[in-house]
Amino acid sequence: MDRFGRRTLLKAGLGVGVGLGLKPELALCQDNPASSRPGEGDLLVKAGDAMKNPLGPGDIREGARPILAWAMDPADGTVRSGSRLNQVLLVRLDQEELSPETRLRAVEGIVAYTAICTHTGCEVDDWLPPEQLLHCPCHGSRFDPRDSGKVVDGEAPRALPALPLKLDNGRLVVGGSFTARVGFQTA
C-alpha cells in the first residue's frame, strides 16, 4: 500500500475509533505519520539533529557507542519521533562476527535495533564495549547485536527486534519493518 493509501485508511479508522469510544490520544497516535513505525525506504537521522541530515555509513564509527536515531519519511521529511517505540539504535560491528541472519540486515557491519527493551520498555541506552553488548540499565538485560539482538542475560523475555538496513546513494535506508513487534507486553 502506498503512503497516501495508508494514511487515508488510518484517518478512516480514526472516525471509527472515536465512534467506538476509543481514547482520542490512541486514535491520534495511529493517525500521526510521526508516530508510524519506520518503514521501507525511510532515511535515518540522529536524534536531536535539527538539520535532519540523513545518516550514512561514515557517520557510524566502529568501536563507538550506539547512536540513537529516528526514521524519516524521505518524501516530506517527517521525523518519526512521535512514539518512543520508534527509537532506533545504530551500531557498527566487525562484519566477520555477525551471524548469517544478522549479516543480511546489515550495511558494512552497521546494524539497527529498537532501543526499547522487551522486558518493561526501558531504553537500552548502555553499551558494554568489552563484550560488545547492548545493556539495559533498568533491570540489567543484555542483548547481542551481532546475533539478532538475542538475550544473553537478564529478564527480557525475547530478543530486541531488529530493523533491516540497506544502502541507497551512500545513505542508510530502512530495508523493511522491524523483525518483531516493538515494545513490551502491556496487557
Added chain:
Amino acid sequence: MSLSKAVFALLLIAGPVSAQQPQPAPAPPVPAALRNYKPVTADRLKNPEPGDWLMIRRTYNGWGYSPLDQIRSNNVNRLQPVWVLSTGQTSGHEAPPIVNNGVMFVATPGNQVIAIDARSGSVLWRYRKELPEDAVVLHRTSRGVAVYGDKVFFAAGDAILVAIDARTGKEVWTAKVEENKNGYYLTMAPLVADGKVMVGISGGELGTRGFVAAYNVDTGREVWKAFTVPAPGEPGSETWPAGGDEWKTGGAATWVTGNYDPETNLVYWGTGNGGPWMGDQRPGDNLYTASTVAIDAATGQIKGHHQYHPNDSWDWDEVSPPILVDYRRNGRMIKGLINVARNGYLWFLERSNGKINFIEGKPYVKQNVFKSLDPLTGRPDVDPNRKPGTGKLADHCPSLWGGKNWPPVAFSPETRLLYIPANENTCGTSTGREVEYMPGRSFTGATTGFYLAAGADHIGEIQAWNVDTGQRVWTHSFAKSPNWGPMLATSGGLVFSGGTNDRMFRALDASSGKVLWEFPTNSGVIGQPTSFMIDGKQYIAVQSGWGVDSRGMQARLNLISPGEYPEVPEGGAVWVFAVK
C-alpha cells in the same frame, strides 16, 4: 420557564413515555455479595474489624498483622487451599487481597482490578484499563488498591488515579496524576487518610521529580501536591547545586505507600534514589532523596524528615515507609518509627508532631559502605572508595537491590518481633557516565554489575528482631533462593510469606522461625499475604505471580551459577487457604 420545567411540562402533556420509548438495556443484576456492600468509613480504617483487611498493611501503622488466631502452630499443618483463581496476567503480582466484609479486591499487572466473592472465589466484576502500547511503565505490577466509602481506588500504570464503584466495577472518576510520556508512572496502592486519597509516583530512573499528591475522594480534584525535591528557595533546596536545574530531574520517587499516624495527622512516606544515579552529577545531600518524609495530611506540608544516606549513588531507594511502633530503649518507651532500609541498615527512629529523631542504626546484612554513623543524627560516614561516580567504578555491598527491597516487613505486638524479608551477601559494582535528559527516557547514567560476597552460602533470609532490645532473635535462611516475600504476622503465633524461587508459600513459628507448613503454588509468591474471617472462620489469602525484580535477580544469579537458578514459572493466581 426554565428549560427543565418546560421539558417536564411537555412530558406531562405527552403522558408517560415509558410505554413508547425503547428501554435501555437493564443493568446486570448486582451480585448478592455486593448488594449489601459495607461502606468503608474513616473509623473502620482507624479501627478495622478483626476479620477484615481494609488496607494494604491492614492498619495505618504498617504492621501487616492480623489479630485472628484460629490458625495456630498446632493446626497449621492442616492448612489447605479453599479456592484458587487465575488472574490472566503474567509479571509480578504484588498486591494484597483486600477484604471488606467478605468482598475481596485484588489488583494485578495489566491495569486490572478484580472483585471476588471471598467465600467462593467467584468473580464479581473485573475492571481493566487499557494501557497505550507506548506507555512508560518500567515495572509491570500493582501493589494494591485502597477502599473507602463505596469506592475502590486504583493507581493505573499510565499515571492515572481511578475511582471505581465497589458495587459495579464501573469508573466513577479518573484523575491524571502526571504526564506518563515524561516518565511518571504508578505502581503503588493509594492511601486513604484524612478523607483524601493519596498517591506517590514511580519513575526515578527517568528524570522525574518525586511527589505525593492528595485528591478529593468524591471528585478526584487535587487537594495538595508535596514535592519530595524542593524547588529553589524552599527548605532543603540548599542541598542541591545552587542556580542549577538538577532539582527538576532529581528523583526521590515515592513508589511505595506511606504509613499514617492519626494522632498527629502525619503521613510517613519513603523516597527513592536521586536522578541521575551518580551523586557527583548533583553535588549535595539532595533532600529528600533516600529519606522518610513526614507530610501533614491536611496541607501537604513536609514537617519533618530523616535522610538515610546523603547524595545517593547506589540506587538505594528508601521507599519502604517506617512502621509506627512504640518500643523500649534505655529504660524509656519511645514513640517510634522503625525502618528496614535498602542500604542494609535497620533504623530505630522517634516520631513527634513533625521532627524525626535518630535513636539507633545498625546493619542487618553485609554492608561495607558506611564506616560509622553519627551518634546524634545517624548520618553515615561513607567510605569514598565504596561510592561510585562518573567514570569511577566502585563495588559495594549490598547490591543495588539492597538488603531489603520493597517487600514490606511485619510486626507482631505479641512476640514484639519485627519480621524482615532480607537478601544477604549481595554486592554490586557501579560505574557512572554522563547522561543527557530527554523527557521520558532513561536517566540513570550507570553501568552496574552484581556478584555474591566471598564465601556466601545463602542469599534469602527471614530475620526476626526484638524491637525492645534491638537484637536479632532468629534467622531462617534459604540456601538456593533470594527472598522477595512480603510478610504477614498473625495472632496465631505465625508468620506467613513466600518470596522464594521454589514457588513455596509457607508458615513459620513466629517465636522460633521454624517452618511449620509450606505449599507449592503455581508461581513464585511475591504478593502481600493477608488474613480475613467469614462466618467465624479464618482464611489466609495471597497472590502468586513471580516477576519484575525477583525475576531479575534470579536471572542474574543464573548467570553467576549457570543452571542453578532456572526461570520461575510465571502467571498470576489468587490463593485462599483454610484449615480443613
